[in-house]
Amino acid sequence: MNEALWALGRGTGVVSLALFTVSVLLGILNRSGRPLFTLPRFSVALVHRNVALLATAFLAIHLVTLFGDSYAQLRLVDFVVPFLGAAKPFWLGLGTLAVDLMLAIVITALLRGVVGVRVFKAVHWLTYLMWPVALLHSIGNGTDVGQTWFIAFAATCSIAVVAALVWRLSRGFIEYQNVRVERAS
Amino acid sequence: MNLRTPEARGPAAALLHIDWTRCDGRGLCTEILPELLARDDWGYPLAYGYGSAGAGSNVPVPDTLLAAAADAVSLCPRQALTLVDP
Numbered sequence: 001m002n003e004a005l006w007a008l009g010r011g012t013g014v015v016s017l018a019l020f021t022v023s024v025l026l027g028i029l030n031r032s033g034r035p036l037f038t039l040p041r042f043s044v045a046l047v048h049r050n051v052a053l054l055a056t057a058f059l060a061i062h063l064v065t066l067f068g069d070s071y072a073q074l075r076l077v078d079f080v081v082p083f084l085g086a087a088k089p090f091w092l093g094l095g096t097l098a099v100d101l102m103l104a105i106v107i108t109a110l111l112r113g114v115v116g117v118r119v120f121k122a123v124h125w126l127t128y129l130m131w132p133v134a135l136l137h138s139i140g141n142g143t144d145v146g147q148t149w150f151i152a153f154a155a156t157c158s159i160a161v162v163a164a165l166v167w168r169l170s171r172g173f174i175e176y177q178n179v180r181v182e183r184a185s
Numbered sequence: 186m187n188l189r190t191p192e193a194r195g196p197a198a199a200l201l202h203i204d205w206t207r208c209d210g211r212g213l214c215t216e217i218l219p220e221l222l223a224r225d226d227w228g229y230p231l232a233y234g235y236g237s238a239g240a241g242s243n244v245p246v247p248d249t250l251l252a253a254a255a256d257a258v259s260l261c262p263r264q265a266l267t268l269v270d271p
Contacts, residue, residue, distance in 0.1 A: 030262070033211040033228070042260050043212045117207070117264045176210060178227035 002070070009065035009072070010056040010144060013155065017138050019055035021063045023048055024131050028164045033175040049109070056106055059099065071143075091140030094133050101130035131161065197245030197271040201254050203230060205242065207265035214257040214266060220250060245271060 026048035029036060036044050061080055066072045073086040078114065080100065081170030108115050108123040115123075144150040172178050201221070210228035221244055222230040232241035246254045246268070258266045 033209075040216045041211065042216055042256075045213065045260055045262065112264070173209070175212070180227050 003020035006069060006071070009062055009069065010139060010142070012065065013060040013138060013142070014144075015149075016055045016058035016062055017134055017157065018153070019051050019163060023052040023055060023129060024161055025164050026051065027127065028168050032173050035074065052106065052109075059102065063099070063142045081110070086151060088141055091137055095141060098130050098137055099133040101126050101133070114151060132164060195247050197253050198248040199268045200248045201241050201246050201257070201271050202243040202269050203244070203266045204265045204267070207263045208266075209263050211262050213260050215263065216252060217253050217257040217260065221246065221254075228267065243269070 026036075026044055030041070030044050030048050031045075033041065035041050041046070063074075066077075067074050067079075071087065072092070074092075075084075076077050078085050078092060078096055082096035083089050084101070085092035085096075104123050105127055112120045135154065139154060141147055142150065166167065167173060174180075186187060187231050201218075208229060210224070210230070212228060212230075215222040215224050220233075222232055224233040229262040230241075253267075254268060258268055
């Protein structure tokens with residue numbers, strides 16, 4: 001049973017990071033105002049949201065299955081307050097920090113109509129902090145970090161997000177940017 | 186269903202109000218409500234049948250499109266849309 005929980009705990013962590021990566025990519029695409037091939041813009045927005053919620057569900061399993069694990073030595077306080085862990089407190093603390101950020105991001109996103117567009121946007125920007133923190137947690141705390149598949153996985157996620165960021169910062173990122181800027185001048 | 190003229194739409198069940206200070210022309214509403222909205226040259230929504238007369242800020246929504254309009258309101262990334270009584 002312990003072995004099963006340990007495997008599930010590690011596996012759900014990796015799946016969660018993969019899903020968060022997909023959600024970040026879709027979020028950046030969504031911000032550009034472009035469809036994804038034949039997938040319309042509103043569908044991109046919905047898939048972005050649902051993939052993030054799925055990642056959150058996997059993250060919940062990740063926390064629950066590793067709670068009480070003899071290696072991770074998690075206590076309840078480690079779910080909320082970072083850097084107090086018994087084993088690898090810094091790397092575990094990054095995971096806790098990512099969980100806290102994720103809660104803030106998910107709650108303000110689901111209550112977007114209540115908190116207003118400014119609060120939503122300000123908190124949603126924290127994703128750019130949350131994602132690298134979660135990645136660092138997986139590299140620093142993950143016990144599969146020496147495995148080839150994990151290195152390939154982490155590298156793929158990193159390259160994809162960095163590429164999306166470069167695109168995000170490039171001219172012409174917004175669908176109608178060129179025509180808007182051109183006509184305005 | 187061609188609803189591209191105000192006459193063809195019949196009585197409005199609600200008005201879709203576009204807050205132009207918030208709208209960024211992301212195009213989600215024009216995908217969800219192709220019967221009512223097109224995109225102008227800059228990507229912003231343009232209500233069929235109203236041209237540039239300014240009436241396009243409160244687009245009459247027929248009963249059949251009320252659910253789609255509600256989706257557009259909730260999915261607008263800039264929260265620029267609201268449904269108001271006609």
